[in-house]
Amino acid sequence: MENKKGFNITFYLLILPVLLWLIVLIVLPHLDLLISSFQGDSDAGGKVFTLEHYMAFFQSKIYWLTFINTAAYAIGITILAFIVTFPVAFYLTKVISKKYASFLALLLLIPLWVGELVTVYGWMIILGDHGVINEFLLSIGLIDKPIDMLYTNFSMTIGLLYISMLFMVVPIMSTLESLDDSLIEAASDLGASKWTIFTKIIIPYSMPGITSGGIIVFMLVIGDYVAPDILGGKSSLWFTEQIYNEFLSTFNWGEGAAFGFLLLMISSSIIWLALKLTGQKLERVGS
Amino acid sequence: MKKLAISSVAIATLLAGSLYAGNGTLRLITWKGYAPKALVKKFEKETGIKVKVTYSNNEEMIAKLRATRGGGFDLAQPSVDRISFVQKKFHIYHAIDYSKVNTDQITAAMVKAAKKISGVDGKVYSVPFIYGTTGMIVNKKLAPGANDWSDLWNPKYAGKISYRLKRPILIGAAFGMGYDPFALYSDKAAYKKLIDKVTKKLIESKKYVKTYWTSGDTQKGLVQSGDVVVESGWDAIGWQAHNKNPNIDFICPKSGALGWIDTFAIPAKSKNIEAAYKWINFILQPKNAAYVTNKSSYMTVSKDASKYLDAKIKANFSRSYSKADINNIKWYDALPSGFATIEAKALDKIKAAQ
Numbered sequence: 001m002e003n004k005k006g007f008n009i010t011f012y013l014l015i016l017p018v019l020l021w022l023i024v025l026i027v028l029p030h031l032d033l034l035i036s037s038f039q040g041d042s043d044a045g046g047k048v049f050t051l052e053h054y055m056a057f058f059q060s061k062i063y064w065l066t067f068i069n070t071a072a073y074a075i076g077i078t079i080l081a082f083i084v085t086f087p088v089a090f091y092l093t094k095v096i097s098k099k100y101a102s103f104l105a106l107l108l109l110i111p112l113w114v115g116e117l118v119t120v121y122g123w124m125i126i127l128g129d130h131g132v133i134n135e136f137l138l139s140i141g142l143i144d145k146p147i148d149m150l151y152t153n154f155s156m157t158i159g160l161l162y163i164s165m166l167f168m169v170v171p172i173m174s175t176l177e178s179l180d181d182s183l184i185e186a187a188s189d190l191g192a193s194k195w196t197i198f199t200k201i202i203i204p205y206s207m208p209g210i211t212s213g214g215i216i217v218f219m220l221v222i223g224d225y226v227a228p229d230i231l232g233g234k235s236s237l238w239f240t241e242q243i244y245n246e247f248l249s250t251f252n253w254g255e256g257a258a259f260g261f262l263l264l265m266i267s268s269s270i271i272w273l274a275l276k277l278t279g280q281k282l283e284r285v286g287s
Numbered sequence: 288m289k290k291l292a293i294s295s296v297a298i299a300t301l302l303a304g305s306l307y308a309g310n311g312t313l314r315l316i317t318w319k320g321y322a323p324k325a326l327v328k329k330f331e332k333e334t335g336i337k338v339k340v341t342y343s344n345n346e347e348m349i350a351k352l353r354a355t356r357g358g359g360f361d362l363a364q365p366s367v368d369r370i371s372f373v374q375k376k377f378h379i380y381h382a383i384d385y386s387k388v389n390t391d392q393i394t395a396a397m398v399k400a401a402k403k404i405s406g407v408d409g410k411v412y413s414v415p416f417i418y419g420t421t422g423m424i425v426n427k428k429l430a431p432g433a434n435d436w437s438d439l440w441n442p443k444y445a446g447k448i449s450y451r452l453k454r455p456i457l458i459g460a461a462f463g464m465g466y467d468p469f470a471l472y473s474d475k476a477a478y479k480k481l482i483d484k485v486t487k488k489l490i491e492s493k494k495y496v497k498t499y500w501t502s503g504d505t506q507k508g509l510v511q512s513g514d515v516v517v518e519s520g521w522d523a524i525g526w527q528a529h530n531k532n533p534n535i536d537f538i539c540p541k542s543g544a545l546g547w548i549d550t551f552a553i554p555a556k557s558k559n560i561e562a563a564y565k566w567i568n569f570i571l572q573p574k575n576a577a578y579v580t581n582k583s584s585y586m587t588v589s590k591d592a593s594k595y596l597d598a599k600i601k602a603n604f605s606r607s608y609s610k611a612d613i614n615n616i617k618w619y620d621a622l623p624s625g626f627a628t629i630e631a632k633a634l635d636k637i638k639a640a641q
Binding site for chain 2: 060062065066128129130150151229230233234235237241242245246247248249250251252
């Protein structure tokens with residue numbers, strides 16, 4: 001009896017900060033947004049219930065096209081992030097010794113320490129017309145005029161990839177770490193090719209890590225603002241920029257709020273769909 | 288993202304509101320360069336009022352004041368054309384009591400303009416402070432012929448053109464195409480038609496654009512690096528670039544530079560109105576106003592400040608503005624409500640076009 005009671009108190013004490021966090025910092029502000037997304041101005045100047053803000057998204061081609069564009073890029077960058085980071089994660093967990101691995105993993109974290117804005121400016125210095133890469137190529141005579149890299153979809157993709165990569169490496173590393181090497185050895189002894197080992201053992205085993213990494217990267221990229229705004233070119237309109245414009249340029253907070261919720265709902269559905277299609281379960285990802 | 292838009296606005300103002308309120312404090316939201324440290328120190332010493340400065344721009348200023356219904360700051364500095372429609376809709380400012388403003392030290396024409404443009408129902412909501420124009424910054428060595436808005440879609444400078452994708456470019460391009468957008472401020476349908484034409488023009492000529500600049504720093508950087516030879520820009524930025532490279536300079540487009548006036552406006556929930564008026568009268572004193580101009584190159588409305596201006600600053604002005612140029616400046620009038628939406632939709636369309 002006593003034991004159970006003690007457990008209860010601890011339980012409530014522990015849950016309290018979580019609930020406070022959720023309600024005060026997440027639920028309340030969102031409720032306010034949710035209400036204003038359904039509010040319109042009546043002719044008399046009062047507030048009336050309306051769906052016009054949500055309708056605006058579907059009625060204007062420019063809005064949903066921008067969203068599709070943004071989502072497509074986010075999916076592409078998530079896949080790219082996996083391709084780029086999986087070898088790194090594998091190398092760090094399975095190939096080199098633990099001693100160096102933790103040191104190298106620490107180095108990977110450096111971009112996080114300096115913040116997104118600084119890394120983005122770093123890429124501007126590297127990719128600009130008079131940047132590091134162009135100056136180098138010019139000086140060795142490989143090209144005679146600078147290649148357009150900055151302010152294009154290319155530079156935006158690089159920037160977003162760089163910012164989000166880390167959130168793919170870490171979950172994959174943590175699943176790969178628990179993969180028993182003897183499984184690989186056994187498969188190898190029994191004559192499996194490297195490709196078979198990779199697709200039949202390593203990938204399925206690390207799937208929870210890949211999935212959670214994928215979700216984080218996708219959400220980060222689709223909701224990012226800085227990289228598309230600064231590195232993106234004259235044609236890379238990101239959906240978040242449109243929400244920003246609704247709030248700050250046209251003062252149409254209702255539409256901005258509606259777009260925010262649409263972003264939340266549609267991107268969540270994309271993740272749900274992706275989980276269904278690949279046969280993953282969210283519960284397994286969390287473990 | 289929603290977090291970015293709403294909570295940054297809300298939290299910033301809440302923090303600013305709760306932590307720095309108090310009688311001995313003036314919470315000023317302004318533009319970079321408008322409240323130099325030396326003057327803040329001087330003001331604090333003279334009056335004993337502590338000044339807390341927040342840097343911002345028109346859009347953010349209005350969004351912040353709207354989120355708090357005019358709270359969080361004691362004095363704001365929006366552009367004069369952005370005041371009346373915001374005031375009509377959201378009531379976020381106090382009317383200005385001109386008996387408390389030392390108008391003797393301000394150029395009369397500027398006071399008149401501010402009173403006219405920021406007036407709502409017979410009340411005035413702003414005191415002028417700094418003015419300038421949006422025109423063009425040109426690298427005269429690499430683009431010797433560029434002299435009008437229409438050069439922003441001149442194939443001769445293909446790939447070396449830049450502008451900011453915000454409302455000034457729509458207005459400037461309209462003038463460059465031979466129209467007068469301000470004459471259509473009373474006719475929403477005609478204005479929309481004109482903006483549609485401008486949109487079409489800017490989409491067609493998008494292939495000539497290197498990139499859209501986004502701030503004073505980026506416009507300076509682009510023209511200084513040589514990546515861009517013709518761009519829309521602010522006079523003060525062009526002059527700053529001129530100091531580093533005499534080939535670069537600010538010019539008034541043939542069809543007219545766009546004149547803006549930045550002002551003082553008092554938020555509705557200002558907790559220290561007295562201090563706000565003190566600051567206004569303090570910083571418009573000729574010596575202090577001249578100090579702001581000497582540091583930033585922005586032109587001041589303070590009447591006798593020219594006595595204290597550096598020779599270099601005066602030279603900038605006479606080099607870029609002939610008498611005819613000054614007479615041809617198109618001053619922004621108060622933006623009617625609903626027009627911002629037309630413009631924003633057009634800007635989105637241009638940005639998204641391939």
